[in-house]
Amino acid sequence: MKACMFHLMPYRDLPADFDKHYKSAYIDPVWFDVADPKKVGQYYNWTLDEFIHAARSGMNGVCTNQHHQNVYGFMANPSLMGSVLARATDGMNVAIVQLGSTLPSTSPPTRIAEEYAMIDCISGGRLVAGFPAGLPTDATISNGVVPVEQRERYREALELVQKAWCAKEVFAWNGKHYQLPMVNLWPRPIQQPHPPIWIPGSGSASTVDFVVDRDDSFCHLSYYGAQNAHSLGDFYWDRVTKRGRDANPHRLGFLQLIGVSESDEAAEEYAPHAEYFFHKLLRTAPQYRDIPGYMDHASLVHAMKSPLRERFDVRDLRYKDFVDRGFVITGSAATVRDRLLDGIKRLRIGHLLALLHFGSMPHELCMKNITLFSRDVLPHLQDQWDDEWEDRWWPETLRQKRPVADAAAAAVS
Amino acid sequence: MAAMPMRKLRLWQDKIETEVAIFGSGPPLVFLHGSWGLRNDQEFLELLARTHTVYAPKHPGTSEGDSEAVHQIDDWWDLIVYHGELLDRLALKSPVLVGHSFGGLVACEIAAAMPERVEKLVLIDPVGLWREDMPVKNWMLLSPADLRAALFADPKGEHAEKFFQLPGDTTKRIDAQVGFIWSQACTGKFVWPLPDKGLKKHIHRIAAPTLIVWGKADGIIAPAYADEFGRRIAHARVAMMESAGHMPHFEQAENVARTVSDFLGP
Numbered sequence: 001m002k003a004c005m006f007h008l009m010p011y012r013d014l015p016a017d018f019d020k021h022y023k024s025a026y027i028d029p030v031w032f033d034v035a036d037p038k039k040v041g042q043y044y045n046w047t048l049d050e051f052i053h054a055a056r057s058g059m060n061g062v063c064t065n066q067h068h069q070n071v072y073g074f075m076a077n078p079s080l081m082g083s084v085l086a087r088a089t090d091g092m093n094v095a096i097v098q099l100g101s102t103l104p105s106t107s108p109p110t111r112i113a114e115e116y117a118m119i120d121c122i123s124g125g126r127l128v129a130g131f132p133a134g135l136p137t138d139a140t141i142s143n144g145v146v147p148v149e150q151r152e153r154y155r156e157a158l159e160l161v162q163k164a165w166c167a168k169e170v171f172a173w174n175g176k177h178y179q180l181p182m183v184n185l186w187p188r189p190i191q192q193p194h195p196p197i198w199i200p201g202s203g204s205a206s207t208v209d210f211v212v213d214r215d216d217s218f219c220h221l222s223y224y225g226a227q228n229a230h231s232l233g234d235f236y237w238d239r240v241t242k243r244g245r246d247a248n249p250h251r252l253g254f255l256q257l258i259g260v261s262e263s264d265e266a267a268e269e270y271a272p273h274a275e276y277f278f279h280k281l282l283r284t285a286p287q288y289r290d291i292p293g294y295m296d297h298a299s300l301v302h303a304m305k306s307p308l309r310e311r312f313d314v315r316d317l318r319y320k321d322f323v324d325r326g327f328v329i330t331g332s333a334a335t336v337r338d339r340l341l342d343g344i345k346r347l348r349i350g351h352l353l354a355l356l357h358f359g360s361m362p363h364e365l366c367m368k369n370i371t372l373f374s375r376d377v378l379p380h381l382q383d384q385w386d387d388e389w390e391d392r393w394w395p396e397t398l399r400q401k402r403p404v405a406d407a408a409a410a411a412v413s
Numbered sequence: 414m415a416a417m418p419m420r421k422l423r424l425w426q427d428k429i430e431t432e433v434a435i436f437g438s439g440p441p442l443v444f445l446h447g448s449w450g451l452r453n454d455q456e457f458l459e460l461l462a463r464t465h466t467v468y469a470p471k472h473p474g475t476s477e478g479d480s481e482a483v484h485q486i487d488d489w490w491d492l493i494v495y496h497g498e499l500l501d502r503l504a505l506k507s508p509v510l511v512g513h514s515f516g517g518l519v520a521c522e523i524a525a526a527m528p529e530r531v532e533k534l535v536l537i538d539p540v541g542l543w544r545e546d547m548p549v550k551n552w553m554l555l556s557p558a559d560l561r562a563a564l565f566a567d568p569k570g571e572h573a574e575k576f577f578q579l580p581g582d583t584t585k586r587i588d589a590q591v592g593f594i595w596s597q598a599c600t601g602k603f604v605w606p607l608p609d610k611g612l613k614k615h616i617h618r619i620a621a622p623t624l625i626v627w628g629k630a631d632g633i634i635a636p637a638y639a640d641e642f643g644r645r646i647a648h649a650r651v652a653m654m655e656s657a658g659h660m661p662h663f664e665q666a667e668n669v670a671r672t673v674s675d676f677l678g679p
Contacts, residue, residue, distance in 0.1 A: 141554070146605045148483055148598045176487070287556045293598030293605075297480035300594060304587045 001344060001384040002394065004061035004097050005054035005370065006255055006353040008073030009047045009081075010281050012360045013039060018071075019315070024285035026070040026137045034071065046363040048081065052088050053367055054356070057374035060382075060398075061095035061128065063353055066102050067135065068142035072281040077101075079115035086123035095395055096123050099200060099219065099353075100130030104150045105143035108178050109157035110185060113164045117189045125190035125397045130198045130219070131158055133207075136294040137284065147293030153177045155210075166193040196393040198253060198351070203232045204299050205239070212243045212251075217393035219253035219353065223282060226254060226343025227326025233347035250350030250391040256343065257355045259330035260372035267330040269365065271319035274328050277359030278314045328358075333376030340377065344384055350391060352381065417455055417469070421476075424498055428485045432476040433503065434469040437462025440532075441508035442677075443500070444469040445516030447660075448552060450596035452589070453576055454513070457662040460670035461511070464677070468503055472516075474599035475592070483599040489610055492519065492603060493526045500530055509677060510621070511535040513662060514633075515600045518608060524623075525615035534623040535673055536642060538631050538659050542616075543609035547635040552659075553601050563632030565658040572664045616645045623649040624676040626669055628657030650676070 014034065022029050051062040062085050064078035075081050082098045089096070096119055101112040120127035133154045139145040145153065156175045163171070163183075170184040189195050200219040201207035211218045218236065222229055233252070240251060257277070259270035295303060322328045329339045344352065356373055357366040391399060417434035424431060434451065436458075442465035446454055451469055458467050473495065474483025486492050496519065500508070510531045512520030517539025524531040540549055550563060557577070565573040579586045604610065623646045627639035636653060643651045652672045654661040662669045 140605070144606045146602050147553075148602045152484065285556065287554055290594075292553050292594045292596075292601055297591070297595055301587065301591055304590045 001249070001350055001352060001381055001386070002060035002095075002391065003352040003354050003373075003378050003381060004063045004095070005051055005059050006063040006065075006099075006355045007047055007050060007357050008065065008067070008281075008355070009043060009075045010073050010277075010359065011035060011040070011071040012043060012362070014071060014276070014280055014360070019280050019283065023283065024288060025072045025281050025283045026285070026288055027141055028285070029071050044081075046366075047075075047357070048084055048088070050357055050363070050366050050370060051081075051085055054370045054374065055085070055089045055092055055094040057370055058378060059094070059354070059370070059374055061097040062089070063097040063099045063130075065099050065130075066132070066138070068138045070137070079112075079119065082119050082127075083115075083122060086119050086126070089123070089126075091124075093398055095126050095128050095398055097128040097198070098130050099128075099198060100132060102132055102134030102139060102143075103157035103161070104145050104153040105134055105139045106157075108180060109161055110164050110180065110183060112157075113161040113185055114187070116161075116195065117165065117185065117187045120189035120191055120195055121187050125195075126395050127189065127191065127195045128198055128393070128395065129195040130200065131161075132200045135289075136291045137288045140291050140294065141288060147291050149177070150294065151206075151296060162194055165189055191395060196395060198393060200253075203235065204295075205302070206296060206299060208236055208239050209243065212240050212245055215245065217251050217253060217351065219255070219351065221255045221353070223255070223257065223278075223327065225256060225326035225329065226340075226347050226349070229254065229347060237348060247348065248350070248389045248392065249348040249385045250389060250393050252347065252349055253351035253353055254343070254347060254349045255353040255355055256340065257328040257358050258336060258340070258369070258373060258377075259328060259356075259358075260333055260336050260369055260377060261331065262372075264331040264335050267332070267335075268319075270328065270330045270361070273359035273361040273365075274319050274322050274330075275359070278317065278322060278327070281359060282314065333372055336373070337377045337380045340381060341384070344381065350385060350389070351393075414455060414459075417451075417458070422499070422502055424502060425473075425485055425495060429473050429482040429495075430476060430479045431473065431482070431499070432471045433499075434458070435467065437465055437467045439465040441466050441468060441503075441505050443503075443505065443508045443510050445510070445512040445519050446472065447514030447516050448597050448600045449576075450475055450592055452592065453660070453663050457666045457670060460666060461673065464674060465509065468505065468508070470499055472596070472600050475596045480595060483602060489522060489603060493522050496523050497527060497530070506530070507532045509533045509535065511537070511673070512539060513537040514540055514659065515604060515608070517541065518604070518610075518612060521612055521616060521619060524621050525612075525618040528618060528620040531619075531621040533677060534619065534621040534646075535626065535676065536623065537626045537662050537669065538628055538634060539625075539642065540604060540608035540634055541610070541612040542638060542641050542645075543607065543613075544635075544638070544641065547637060549608055549634045549638075550632070551607060552633050553597050553605075563658065564660050565664055566628060566630035566656045567664070570664070572660070576660070576663070613645070616642075617647075619646050621648070622676075624673065625649055625651045626654060626661055626672060627651065628654050628659060628661040628664070630657060631659045631661075633659040
């Protein structure tokens, strides 16, 4: 199993009454009322330092992502972050996981093909190419993509990117959304015909089937923990089996909020940051989320037919609830690894996306979290699945087994 | 109220199957619905059907069983050519054209592209123009409470209640919810992210005598837009409706039908 450091790059110093003034972490907060650009510069640098520390400490990969116009996470162009990380981890056994640039909102999408190829070249073939469709707020509001066209744009763009990466001749692209007279990409990725492809999604049937049929790896970027994703996991593996694919756990990535401390009691230090994350950052106005056309017709019918999910207001819950419900896994290394292993085995997770920074967590605490996770938790997880399954969705040059614990020891010494 | 009689038509090289409500008697009148579908337009159309044969087609993608038709019409040029075919198939040479909100913009573009195909034009709170000092609200991004307040002069009145009311029967409830959202998705395709798609360059081509009806309490598109349309269309008159928001033909069906009837003449 691989564990990658995930980071949203949020605004870490929102005022205490932020959630009283704003009903949405997206779109509504006005930069000049809320943000300090000097602080934000510090956040970007801390974020890069945290990623690099994770790489040096022995984590398998570092994951960037793209979001816009919000306080929850604003790596507006993940390739900027990914290129710094590719350079800073030169020669290291670490994947640069771009999870990633959103195809439908970039025109032409060959721009992303180029940026990813650059990162693959700079990193010596260590890129994992993630292709999210983008949140509705990002794609349709911040970037103006027509909601009902988002999916078809995405699918056409992905096809174009893959062809642009490996076509041996100059070709014309005559698509519905993109037309290019002569495509001949420079550079091409080192990894041919293409870097491993990961596709994040919420788990709708159409996305799952699309990913399984393409034989890519699926990532479920939930903030509610493995404990609350059993039905999603069962649904996913059922589709995998029904569509004739093997049960290789590396077909599934899963995000988990994690905080490791010296003891279970000491892990209370993560409480304010978890509450900040769920109460302030994870708030989207429903009308910015449920935009007409964002769901295709079949998914819309399915959503209206499904019985209502457990309804709760996350702001009524406190840190203890988040721990009890498994939204966050915090505690001593032993507690964290036991709880993680339960989820990893239950869901068959091959790629753990460890959100080791969340909410208002200060830089020093995040660095400690990374150190403790890499040194005391990861060595107990990494052998999971490796005897049985090869990770076909990992850069080939990094597939050799490696002594993670030694790397971690070297990093902290 | 009995359901409106529907005819199904296959169009667009058989890639679209659209439903058209057809009823009434008299000279032909085509009604183009707004972003929320035909669901709440029946009472108004029945009033018009006393003097006209009403043809009310559903926007591509919103007919039952044909949701994917939305992907067959990609831009405004497609949409106008499509409506040319639709008029041909209905054998309507130059009907009265009535459009509400999004349908008002479609009606304007048809009347500008094919002036000879429109006998008279009625625009009810149409979108399609843009003023920096009074931007049109994107109705697809409003909370339910804000949408209600923007659509209706009386957000707590019976029409607002009826507009948002869902049937008790599960199947009908799902149909209504899906229809309400999908209809906005299919029409929204042509006016996302805002409904300024070039009408200002075409509007001078509208030749038909035009009636512009506007709810004085329209919270989506300010009533001042009535004059914006009025001064750009050569033969236009404006009628402002009391106690009406963005849905005057629903909230004040009788009054709007009478105003339209007076305009169309005997």
